[in-house]
Amino acid sequence: MDTALLITQLLNGLQLGVLLFLLAAGLTLIFGIMDFINLAHGSFYMVGAYICGTLVALLDSFVLGVILAIPLTLAVGYVAELVVARTLYARDHLDHVLATFGLILIFDTAVHLFWGAEGMAIPLPDWLNGQIAVSETILLPTYRIAIISVGLAVAVGLYVLVTRTRIGMLIRAGASNRTMVQALGVDIKRLFSLVFAAGAAIAGLAGMMVSPITEASIGMGNDIIIVAFVVIIIGGIGSVKGAFVGALIVGMIDTMGRSYLDQFMKLFMSDQNAETAAPAVSAMLIYILMAAILAVRPQGLFPPRVR
């Protein structure tokens, strides 16, 4: 097996996993605390990317654009919570799915209205655009390393926030027993607005990080949000740790499946059959994994304790 290719693919898998984690972190907390399904979470991923793209073009600095776009995406998330999500907590999951489905249409068209139907490319500064030579044959793209580092930094930050701070304690308590937290005098609604907005900002960050590679486009969040749901269901709804492990598993399996499944399948079937079946199976792999985990362990791998 080609080592350089393997390392590249491992890096791709890690990158996808980290991006998925950024999306899934907010999703799982929103879901865990308020029992709220937010299909429109992927819209923040898109909105973040577009805001960032505009700022980068305006300020001519990628880092500055990202830093300024984060609070703006946070504000968009805050408004969405205030106007639509807040009124839905008392409703059932069906209503959540439908209303946030409507929000997706609104966000997609709003982006179309403001930025046009064309995608938006975000240029990278030179210092992020190069490659790091590990050895003579192995070159790692700097920007991929940067994405992974940012993602891991956010993961560590969230871990510290959730396990070591007072607000994190409230979040964890809210996820395991909302009513009790309320009874102890905590304004769970305010806490939730905060989590919702922060989750939106982190999802936006993921969109900003991915756009220099793929460019920002309308509906970019709609496919990845479904994968993020797969992640939080595998990981256990409400658990940040579960979201992290789930994201890495899904990112790795998806990437590795797409690159190596045909070779693996050739071990036990004819080359021709393997080459026809592999693309189909690799695209379905994460859903098969999710269905298998749900069938055996419906609560996911790391469900929050006590409900």
Add this chain to the structure above:
Amino acid sequence: MNASDILTPKGLIAAAVILLLAVMPVLTTIADQAFYLDIATRILILAIAAVSLNLILGYGGMVSFGHAAFIGIGAYAVGIPIYYDEYSGWLHFPLAIAVSALYALITGAISLRTKGVHFIMITMAFSQMVFFLFISLEEYGGDDGLLIWSDSEFVDGVDVDDPTTFYYLCFISLMGALFLVHRIVNSRFGRVIRGSMSNDKRMKALGYPTYGYKLTAYVISGAICGYAGALMGNFTNFISPEMMGWTRSGELIFMVVLGGSGSVMGPIYGVLSFLLLEEFLPDFMDLFSKDAGIYWHLPFGIILVLVVLFVRGGINGLLDRWNR
């Protein structure tokens, strides 16, 4: 429904809608607007799918977020045989129903082990599997879709290629589906399903193996939806995996809820309003500002959110309140 129910505003509206659908080809012929017959045919086909979803969603509380997969399976059950020059409708339709029912049996058996949000997500996951399966089937067009150059053939003299004949095939099918679902939900079987929706534990305590009942309902629903898919395959000349993407399943749920889930006529009202909005909202917006119509998803999304927030029970619920 008995005779006195029809003589209420709600009953009269239901009768009027059915009557209007029944004479639609006559109206479009008189007006010489073949295009509107196209829309009406789409409405009928999607109404069959919505009626099938309503059986499990409205009466069984099973929020299937993957029903578009059945439409896709049904459509490909027409497209793939035609690709191999098999034109018999007597093959296409039973195939569509059988494959859909089998798919429903397998996925339902696993999905129904979960409930609530997990059920929503696992049905979605299965439909995504089908979606990606057809995307990777290069032989049948993959991502680009499959051209259907002919229609199903039944008996000599009946040509479903003719828009009016096909319209009445769809109309009769919809009436059949409505009747079937109506009979099911009012049977003993249907009462178990509805009982399990409001309190599954109590139904089990009463001795009903609700899992089997729910799975049966799920399979029936899938089979009806697959049949609608076979009609769709005949209606359009072109099918693609895009028709079973998760947003399509979301739209189908919205149609049912918009019309009023758990009611006989609800799905029909829902599909009717959804497709009419989809068709005429862009034109309507163009009246105010040139080319504003391309942004029709914006008011459409706002309507969707408002309906969820403020219209409980959908259109059918509104009519109920008017009755009183």
